Amino acid sequence: MPAESKVEARSVRPSSPPLTERQEARRRRILHASAQLASRGGFDAVQMREVAESSQVALGTLYRYFPSKVHLLVATMQDQLEHMHGTLRKKPPQGETAAERVAETLMRAFRALQREPHLADAMVRALTFADRSVSPEVDQVSRQTTVIILDAMGLEDPSPEQLSAVRVIEHTWHSALITWLSGRASIAQVKIDIETVCRLIDLTDPGASR
Amino acid sequence: MPAESKVEARSVRPSSPPLTERQEARRRRILHASAQLASRGGFDAVQMREVAESSQVALGTLYRYFPSKVHLLVATMQDQLEHMHGTLRKKPPQGETAAERVAETLMRAFRALQREPHLADAMVRALTFADRSVSPEVDQVSRQTTVIILDAMGLEDPSPEQLSAVRVIEHTWHSALITWLSGRASIAQVKIDIETVCRLIDLTDPGASR
């Protein structure tokens, strides 16, 4: 009955209905345009009309794929996170302790973001500005981040305390990024904050190699 | 030469030019209207036209006092934070360790926010969405928060490590609030995160009473 089947965009989570090739292509064009515009001028430069035009899609269609600007930018972030995770996987961190490895990984990610500060601005602002209607997508980003951190820790089955520590690390990561993006903290400051919070890991993992 | 002298609103920081009585009254009406509307429907419910109308001020005047919606909401937060600090001061936390006292203080603040979740939503979203143009005001909020935490710790002159810990606690506090406000974390979860991050204090303060 449907034509190009249903929509509902997802990146790693092609849960609901599968997309037509042309739909997949559209989705990709949109995300590409979004990232491109964001790389220029950050959150404000991602204007829905421009995204639509750049990706050769009608405005209504754009809104069918991504029901709001925030949805679009969060999806863009998911997209970028995948790249990131792939990249990080290739060269695992060198640190001795779990805390060092996590800090190293986050700093590596941070340096990547520094290369595209405007893009980082757009994604992070969208992420923290997102309201309840975007919760599922934001949650997905959060889970992905958790995976990256656990990866760096090199744990099989983390304890509840360790999961709490990871949650706090994520909090710090997001908030520190924001203070950096809004010019209220220096890069060095962010580094210190990350290293400080990572100490929590050793605190919650008595069996860490020292 | 000027009439009602100059404007430039501030709360605890009447730095630049002092305000006329009528101006002070206007400013107060505006902040009151802002908090009232925010208490109803959160960030979205604070509509500049409505704030202007509620506070009996022309739209242009509103923008003269607060150059953007985010500025207005951040100022509203400063205002609320003062109350909060005053209230907290009266009954200092009971905990034995600094970590316990800080956690207790933050949880007390958290409970206050729970009583007006919409207001909390408006203020916190504004805070994290703020761009560079609002940095001074956001920074002021941050400083005020730092003071509250240091107060709870009961320290005279904190070490750099301790200040780092406080910074991380603030990061966690903000970010945890956001996850709670957007329905991605339960109240219990926030509590755990706060308690977890507060452990950093003991970690950085070897001389803590135990």
Next chain:
DNA sequence: CGCTAATCTAGAACAAGTTTCAGACTTGAT
């Protein structure tokens, strides 16, 4: 008091996110 500069007001105008709609186009099934 009378002046002058600054402030305030009412309201129009503009910008960008979001919604809506009629009509053209695709798709999968018969």
Next chain:
DNA sequence: ATCAAGTCTGAAACTTGTTCTAGATTAGCG
């Protein structure tokens, strides 16, 4: 090949933050 249902397009409309303007008010000063 044809049809029904779902999609896409282009364009207009609507909402809310922000800016602008002309004229009325106000404050402080000589």
